Amino acid sequence: MSSVMYERMRVNPKFQELVHKRGSFAWTLATIVLVLFYGFFLLVAFSPALLGQKIAEGSMWPIGYTIELCLFVFFWLTTVVYVRRANGEFDELTQQLIKEAQKEKL
Numbered sequence: 001m002s003s004v005m006y007e008r009m010r011v012n013p014k015f016q017e018l019v020h021k022r023g024s025f026a027w028t029l030a031t032i033v034l035v036l037f038y039g040f041f042l043l044v045a046f047s048p049a050l051l052g053q054k055i056a057e058g059s060m061w062p063i064g065y066t067i068e069l070c071l072f073v074f075f076w077l078t079t080v081v082y083v084r085r086a087n088g089e090f091d092e093l094t095q096q097l098i099k100e101a102q103k104e105k106l
Contacts, residue, residue: 018093
C-alpha cells in the first residue's frame with residue numbers, strides 16, 4: 001500500500017474508532033491483569049500465613065494454590081477474550097478501512 005493510502009486510512013473516522021476501541025480494551029484488560037497479578041504478590045509478601053491455610057477442613061489444597069490456579073485460568077481466559085475480539089470486531093473494522101481506502105484510490 002502507498003503512503004497516500006495510509007494517509008487516507010489515518011484520516012478516516014473508522015480508524016480513530018478502531019484505535020480508541022482497541023486501545024481502551026487493551027488497557028482495561030492490562031490493568032485488570034496487573035492489579036490481580038501484583039495484588040497476589042502483595043498478598044504473598046504481607047500475608048503468607050493466610051495463603052498457607054487449607055481451603056477446607058481435611059483438604060490438601062492451600063488457599064494460595066487455589067488463588068494462583070484461578071488467576072492462571074483467568075489470565076488464559078483474558079487472552080482468549082482479547083484474541084476473539086481482535087479477530088472479530090477489530091479485524092472487521094480494519095478490513096472496512098482498507099476497502100474504503102482502496103475505493104477512494106479508484
